Amino acid sequence: MTAIRINPYPIPDLLSALAQSQQQQQTDLLQLATGRKINQPSDDPAGAAQLVQNLDQQSQADSFQRSMSSVNGQLSTADSTLNSVTTALQRAISLGTEGANGTLSDSDRASVATEVQGIQAQLISLANTAYQGSYVFSGTAQVQPFVADSSQPSGVRYDGNTGVNQVAIGNGYSLAVNVPGSQIFAAPGSDVFQSINDLITALQTNSNIGGAVNEVDTAYNYVTQQRVFYGNGMNQITDQQNNLNTETVNLSSQENTIAGADLSTVISNLVNSQTARQATLQAIGQTTQLNLFNFLPPA
Amino acid sequence: MSGLLGTMSIALSALGTEQGALEVTSNNVANLNTAGYSRQQPVIEESDPVVLGSLTLGTGVTLAKVQSVRDPILQLRIQEETQQQGSLNASVTSMQQAQVLFNSSSGGDIGSQISNFFSSLSQLSTDPTNVSLRQGVLTAAANLAGSFNTTANTLTEQRSSVDLEVSQAVQQVNTLTGQIAQINGQISDLQNIGQDASAFVDQRDVLIGQLSNLIDVSQIQSDHTLTLTTSNGTALVAGQQAFTLTTQPDSSGVQHIYAQGQDITSQLTSGELGGLIQVRDQKIPGILTSLDTLAAGLSNALNTANQAGFDLNGNPGGDLFVAPPASGQGAASSMAVAITDPTLIAASSDGTPGSNGNVAVLSAVHDQPAIAGQTPTDYYANLVFGVGSDVSNGTAELASTQLTLQQLQDQRGSISGVSLDEEASNLIQYQNAYQAAARVVDTVSQMFTTLVNMGAS
Numbered sequence: 001m002t003a004i005r006i007n008p009y010p011i012p013d014l015l016s017a018l019a020q021s022q023q024q025q026q027t028d029l030l031q032l033a034t035g036r037k038i039n040q041p042s043d044d045p046a047g048a049a050q051l052v053q054n055l056d057q058q059s060q061a062d063s064f065q066r067s068m069s070s071v072n073g074q075l076s077t078a079d080s081t082l083n084s085v086t087t088a089l090q091r092a093i094s095l096g097t098e099g100a101n102g103t104l105s106d107s108d109r110a111s112v113a114t115e116v117q118g119i120q121a122q123l124i125s126l127a128n129t130a131y132q133g134s135y136v137f138s139g140t141a142q143v144q145p146f147v148a149d150s151s152q153p154s155g156v157r158y159d160g161n162t163g164v165n166q167v168a169i170g171n172g173y174s175l176a177v178n179v180p181g182s183q184i185f186a187a188p189g190s191d192v193f194q195s196i197n198d199l200i201t202a203l204q205t206n207s208n209i210g211g212a213v214n215e216v217d218t219a220y221n222y223v224t225q226q227r228v229f230y231g232n233g234m235n236q237i238t239d240q241q242n243n244l245n246t247e248t249v250n251l252s253s254q255e256n257t258i259a260g261a262d263l264s265t266v267i268s269n270l271v272n273s274q275t276a277r278q279a280t281l282q283a284i285g286q287t288t289q290l291n292l293f294n295f296l297p298p299a
Numbered sequence: 300m301s302g303l304l305g306t307m308s309i310a311l312s313a314l315g316t317e318q319g320a321l322e323v324t325s326n327n328v329a330n331l332n333t334a335g336y337s338r339q340q341p342v343i344e345e346s347d348p349v350v351l352g353s354l355t356l357g358t359g360v361t362l363a364k365v366q367s368v369r370d371p372i373l374q375l376r377i378q379e380e381t382q383q384q385g386s387l388n389a390s391v392t393s394m395q396q397a398q399v400l401f402n403s404s405s406g407g408d409i410g411s412q413i414s415n416f417f418s419s420l421s422q423l424s425t426d427p428t429n430v431s432l433r434q435g436v437l438t439a440a441a442n443l444a445g446s447f448n449t450t451a452n453t454l455t456e457q458r459s460s461v462d463l464e465v466s467q468a469v470q471q472v473n474t475l476t477g478q479i480a481q482i483n484g485q486i487s488d489l490q491n492i493g494q495d496a497s498a499f500v501d502q503r504d505v506l507i508g509q510l511s512n513l514i515d516v517s518q519i520q521s522d523h524t525l526t527l528t529t530s531n532g533t534a535l536v537a538g539q540q541a542f543t544l545t546t547q548p549d550s551s552g553v554q555h556i557y558a559q560g561q562d563i564t565s566q567l568t569s570g571e572l573g574g575l576i577q578v579r580d581q582k583i584p585g586i587l588t589s590l591d592t593l594a595a596g597l598s599n600a601l602n603t604a605n606q607a608g609f610d611l612n613g614n615p616g617g618d619l620f621v622a623p624p625a626s627g628q629g630a631a632s633s634m635a636v637a638i639t640d641p642t643l644i645a646a647s648s649d650g651t652p653g654s655n656g657n658v659a660v661l662s663a664v665h666d667q668p669a670i671a672g673q674t675p676t677d678y679y680a681n682l683v684f685g686v687g688s689d690v691s692n693g694t695a696e697l698a699s700t701q702l703t704l705q706q707l708q709d710q711r712g713s714i715s716g717v718s719l720d721e722e723a724s725n726l727i728q729y730q731n732a733y734q735a736a737a738r739v740v741d742t743v744s745q746m747f748t749t750l751v752n753m754g755a756s
Contacts, residue, residue, distance in 0.1 A: 040399065041398050067421055067424065070426065074425075140653035140655075141651055142653050165653070166656075168662065
């Protein structure tokens with residue numbers, strides 16, 4: 001009679017089951033410790049590749065946010081400088097109006113002219129504003145943009161250039177971040193320095209003061225309009241910051257989906273495997289005990 | 300009289316046979332924990348009958364032979380599976396070390412450094428004349444080059460380590476083939492005189508199993524000679540002769556395996572040697588080549604972009620990174636920043652110092668499909684996928700092979716394993732038969748006495 005034989009050594013199988021469950025436990029513990037389910041590329045190759053992309057996108061979003069902070073500082077500095085410029089121009093207009101008064105004495109008019117000269121010096125200084133070591137209104141040149149030069153009709157020489165820098169604040173989205181000083185302060189027909197210089201001359205020679213005041217007024221309106229560029233820029237930045245905040249949240253949540261460990265599942269797996277391990281250990285303990293030799297009658 | 304003597308001798312034959320059978324049982328029990336042992340069965344046969352007058356009488360029992368129970372086909376399958384396991388195990392273990400280099404959680408991997416570099420460029424674009432921002436770009440570039448260097452150099456070290464394992468495995472193979480050849484001699488000595496050599500055959504199976512773990516093995520059994528070759532025909536053992544393998548380094552310093560003067564390195568497909576050679580000669584070099592492609596591609600693209608602009612001094616930009624080798628080989632381990640002076644970064648597009656126009660050109664490299672038709676980050680992500688899936692697929696195959704091997708071992712156990720229950724019940728059987736035969740001897744002995752005392756007064 002051929003009986004069906006079974007493998008008389010179940011121990012190796014049980015031990016290998018133990019080893020497998022131990023390995024799974026180690027994997028689970030690592031996930032618990034790191035909070036991530038991808039601790040090496042082989043844990044989820046496709047996920048690991050997606051994670052590379054996701055982390056790069058997060059880095060880009062962070063970069064854009066930092067750029068925007070920096071650019072916002074530049075724009076806001078330029079804008080508040082131009083605010084001071086318009087205030088100074090308003091003062092010049094009221095001085096000019098005062099000086100146009102026919103009842104003023106020559107020496108009084110001369111005093112007004114001197115005050116306007118003071119404003120001229122202030123305007124030059126404002127036009128040479130620097131932000132973190134770089135001139136705001138020099139275009140892309142690195143020299144002081146406005147220099148007092150009596151040989152020039154406006155009394156001032158522009159040594160900067162007309163370069164405009166663009167800074168990327170999003171994918172495929174760049175913002176112009178500066179306006180050349182020549183465009184703001186020396187635009188033909190609305191030249192700030194020309195108009196101030198003309199006003200000084202007019203006050204000193206008591207001729208056509210009214211015309212000079214109109215020039216300054218034109219320049220004042222022009223500069224006010226130029227400020228719109230900076231206001232728009234800062235608004236665009238605010239909008240884009242909000243967009244990027246949302247995108248950052250999305251990317252972060254995507255990262256968690258790709259690589260974050262599902263802690264509740266991991267913990268319940270660990271509990272289950274601990275139970276299974278105990279059962280296996282008991283089984284190993286039991287199976288080795290009995291065989292027929294135990295039941296042979298004593299000699 | 301011959302009747303009683305005949306009966307006596309029949310009983311005696313039983314005693315001898317049952318005692319012999321008991322010895323077989325005892326041997327099985329003694330070898331319960333011997334690796335590779337195949338249980339033995341006594342083959343008990345009826346002795347040839349004799350014709351006495353009109354009667355045909357049996358003449359008892361003989362222990363014809365002791366037979367070991369094994370399935371040679373199963374053994375072959377186990378050895379095939381062992382080769383597969385050896386190969387996968389070597390491959391997975393080595394590649395698991397390699398994939399550590401591509402883990403993103405440390406922040407020091409190539410992918411993170413690529414992101415950091417482009418981030419530093421983005422900062423520079425907001426204030427191109429700022430020297431500390433420029434220095435930031437150079438630092439990020441150095442870190443990027445450093446991550447390539449470290450990754451490539453570590454992989455090269457791992458490859459050397461695998462090379463060492465190859466040498467060691469070859470030595471082990473030689474030891475084993477020597478031992479197998481010797482046992483072949485012992486087996487054929489016994490088989491030539493018609494004896495059962497099962498103890499040595501069991502030992503040889505264990506040795507062949509160990510050999511299969513190391514190298515691919517094919518067996519050819521002819522008469523009483525066993526020949527072992529690699530799957531591709533190179534002789535390892537022929538009867539009592541072992542053919543040793545030798546190793547010699549090739550021009551790049553890597554060990555090649557020679558058998559009788561022929562280079563068989565690329566022909567070893569299985570066993571630990573097969574796996575190690577695949578890792579050493581294909582897998583790791585493959586990753587290194589990809590790294591070289593990425594390093595060279597990035598260096599060249601960034602250099603071209605830098606050359607399109609002007610530095611802080613108004614001069615046309617030069618190379619940002621040291622030009623990679625023309626063949627591309629070794630680009631990753633030798634990647635380095637070419638400048639130390641931060642003013643040489645060509646941020647300007649028109650020569651004016653405050654222009655950031657060329658930073659956009661440098662930054663655009665991030666999105667250029669310049670590395671084998673992919674952007675740098677895409678290329679790196681694919682590399683990570685490749686390395687990861689190699690290990691994950693290998694691990695799955697290894698688990699499956701181990702399961703199959705276990706099932707085959709279980710099967711072998713069910714055929715050849717010693718069962719204590721079975722041996723105990725055999726013990727009882729043989730003992731009972733022995734006791735019964737002894738009783739017969741006793742009885743016949745009494746009958747002799749009766750006979751002899753017949754007619755005595």
